[in-house]
Amino acid sequence: MALGAALWRASIRHQPTGGALAPGNFAVVVGLLLGAAIGNKAVFLLERPDVALAMWQGQPVWPGQSIVGGLLGGLIGVEIAKALTRQTRSTGDAMVWPIAVGLAVGRVGCFLAGLHDDTYGLPTALPWGVDFGDGVRRHPTQVYEIAIVLPLGWSLHRARFATPGAAFKVFLSSYLAWRFAVEFIKPVPVAWPLGLSGIQWTCLVALIVYLPLTLRALRPAP
Secondary structure: OHHHHHHHHHHHHHOOOOHHHOHHHHHHHHHHHHHHHHHHHHHHHHHOHHHHHHHHOOOOOOOOOOHHHHHHHHHHHHHHHHHHOOOOOOOOHHHHHHHHHHHHHHHHHHHHHHHHHOOOOOEOOOOOOEEOOOOOEEOOHHHHHHHHHHHHHHHHHHOOOOOOOHHHHHHHHHHHHHHHHHHHHOOOOOOOHHHOOHHHHHHHHHHHHHHHHHHHHOOOOO
């Protein structure tokens, strides 16, 4: 929902005529929503192959969601839709602040859900550790993320870059790096090679692809 609202805002802001319902813009919105829906389930199942196996065996389980998957899937869906409708303008920068707010609001919900949401951190003796209901104080990683994404999103929203789309690229690369790092203080449901979680491998591969594009967008204009 946050991603859809963000792109809706972006399309209206950058399209003087036609608005979000113009054919090209509508295709981008559809691409975003479909990509995000597919991505958030796919990356969750990569994170939890045990759930994927249970679904394959016909057990009554329901897959969760992955914010990282939603962002990456939405990005891919948007780029495919823009290619099909031959759009070249960047829509990402106007999405940065709405996405940051959406992430923060979502993490408030994760925090309030406690142990049922599986987004909490490892046990800690630090004074700000939170007991989510089982008597164990854990890293409130949901709060950490709110403290990261809101200042990051606001600063990039206010910044002015020479290259259109640079703010979004910096935001997404920074978020992927953050998620890779914070997973080290969260339980790993299923360990992949090198002991990394599925989310960490997703972030790592995405950064290998996306970080060079981000650095290129930050180069000064000749």
